[in-house]
Amino acid sequence: MSTPHVLLVRLAGPLQSWGTGSHFGVRRDTHTRPTKSGVIGLCAAALGLDRSEKLGELARIRFGVRADRPGTPVLDYHTVGHGTYPLRPRDLITDHRRAKAVAASLDAATGPAFGHHELAGWYGAPKYIETDATSGVLVSKQLSRNAMITERWYLADAAFVAGLQHPDPTVLTEIATALETPRQLLWLGRKSCPPTGTLAGPLLHATIEDAFARTALLPDEGADDEETTAAGGPPCPVAWIEAPPGTPGALRVNDQPISFDSETRSHAPRYEKRLRITISDANNPWEGVLP
Numbered sequence: 001m002s003t004p005h006v007l008l009v010r011l012a013g014p015l016q017s018w019g020t021g022s023h024f025g026v027r028r029d030t031h032t033r034p035t036k037s038g039v040i041g042l043c044a045a046a047l048g049l050d051r052s053e054k055l056g057e058l059a060r061i062r063f064g065v066r067a068d069r070p071g072t073p074v075l076d077y078h079t080v081g082h083g084t085y086p087l088r089p090r091d092l093i094t095d096h097r098r099a100k101a102v103a104a105s106l107d108a109a110t111g112p113a114f115g116h117h118e119l120a121g122w123y124g125a126p127k128y129i130e131t132d133a134t135s136g137v138l139v140s141k142q143l144s145r146n147a148m149i150t151e152r153w154y155l156a157d158a159a160f161v162a163g164l165q166h167p168d169p170t171v172l173t174e175i176a177t178a179l180e181t182p183r184q185l186l187w188l189g190r191k192s193c194p195p196t197g198t199l200a201g202p203l204l205h206a207t208i209e210d211a212f213a214r215t216a217l218l219p220d221e222g223a224d225d226e227e228t229t230a231a232g233g234p235p236c237p238v239a240w241i242e243a244p245p246g247t248p249g250a251l252r253v254n255d256q257p258i259s260f261d262s263e264t265r266s267h268a269p270r271y272e273k274r275l276r277i278t279i280s281d282a283n284n285p286w287e288g289v290l291p
Contacts, residue, residue: 008201048183064241071158
């Protein structure tokens with residue numbers, strides 16, 4: 001059996017957020033590290049795949065991620081949607097029932113010349129208009145609503161290296177090219193989290209375990225807690241690497257993407273093992289290419 005190939009991908013930025021189960025709820029969580037679903041989705045976006053398209057060879061990728069700098073969890077507290085809103089034609093055009101009611105009420109005040117205009121059933125001013133005391137603009141109480149409070153968690157100043165293993169190097173080469181010239185915008189889990197610097201690292205003839213052990217930490221991004229160094233030696237970051245079912249110590253996670261379609265979005269379980277990586281060869285593939 002030939003040795004597989006691995007593409008290393010740099011995942012670093014001011015903020016990252018890799019949700020595992022919150023979807024679009026009031027509380028949006030983040031995993032402690034990039035998920036396979038999130039990284040495969042990032043690659044699919046770079047390749048220009050539509051959400052409804054099949055993942056193809058992306059579904060065959062074996063996944064691993066190394067935490068060069070785990071980052072700090074931070075909470076962003078949101079208050080959304082409270083108060084009144086300025087009048088907008090769109091609010092009336094998209095709500096024909098309100099527009100027709102307004103047209104009918106205007107008949108009594110202005111006469112049939114306005115109320116029976118050919119566009120009066122679709123465009124007119126809503127009821128209960130008043131001047132906002134702060135801004136001085138006209139607003140309608142009909143367009144006010146209660147506030148929605150949400151909590152959104154992020155990882156601040158985190159840096160990871162993902163390993164994508166596939167038997168066909170041409171598949172990984174295509175992904176690497178797409179990551180540097182993406183067809184769609186790329187995000188580190190959530191749309192408010194753009195990546196920084198170079199994403200695509202080297203393509204190695206190795207397994208994920210060997211690739212992580214042969215590649216140095218990202219520049220100035222080694223974690224500095226006591227567990228990351230071994231007896232005064234080089235840093236030993238933590239990695240989570242996909243493993244076959246039944247592997248001793250492997251844990252089940254539910255982030256194997258099947259479909260990203262909004263109506264048929266689904267994931268399957270897979271297994272991964274947590275390892276300490278001893279980096280023996282300080283090869284730095286990103287040296288000289290990062291900003």
